[in-house]
Amino acid sequence: MRIRVVSSREEIFTLNPNERIVHLAFRPSNKDIFGLVETCPKIEVIQLPKSYMATVSKSIEMFLQIQRVQLIEGDVWGHRKDINEYYAIPSSVIEKIKEMKIEGKSTEEIEKKVAREGKLNPGMVAYILTKETPA
Known part of the structure; x- marks a missing residue:
């Protein structure tokens, strides 16, 4: 992305x-x-x-x-x-988001953790979450 x-x-x-x-x-x-x-x-x-x-x-x-x-x-x-x-948003960040989603983590938890580790804003993490991971 x-x-x-x-x-x-x-x-x-x-x-x-x-x-x-x-x-x-x-x-x-x-x-x-x-x-x-x-x-x-x-x-x-x-x-x-x-x-x-x-x-x-x-x-x-x-x-x-x-x-x-x-x-x-x-x-x-x-x-x-x-x-x-x-x-470019690193593919490792997108993979991390997908992994956490599969593990059943809450959206808020994913946003918080990835924003802290990936230097992305929670809003951008939420966007990636909706675009890159199936519901």
Whole structure:
């Protein structure tokens, strides 16, 4: 699973329309979010750093809900955009999530443990849990 890291407004309009998970490494305006959803119609998740989450307007939150796009707080730890524009979630983390699900662990328990060990936000772990593991 890959997260497309976007570090500037100008990059939004050059994105592949098939992107599903995008991390915005800048403080987006309402116009930026609208542009992102328009450019990437298949988008499922927008991830923002914690400090930027507080500045997202209620109207954008509602717009994203209507579009069925999750807004998740989180970071891409240690990622260097100049080397690769994608942050890859290690397959070992996804395997760990699948194992814990098979063991019958609760969703909250999986989110907490994997978030701590895998340096992922619990919201992203929850997304992986719904996408990668069958119900």
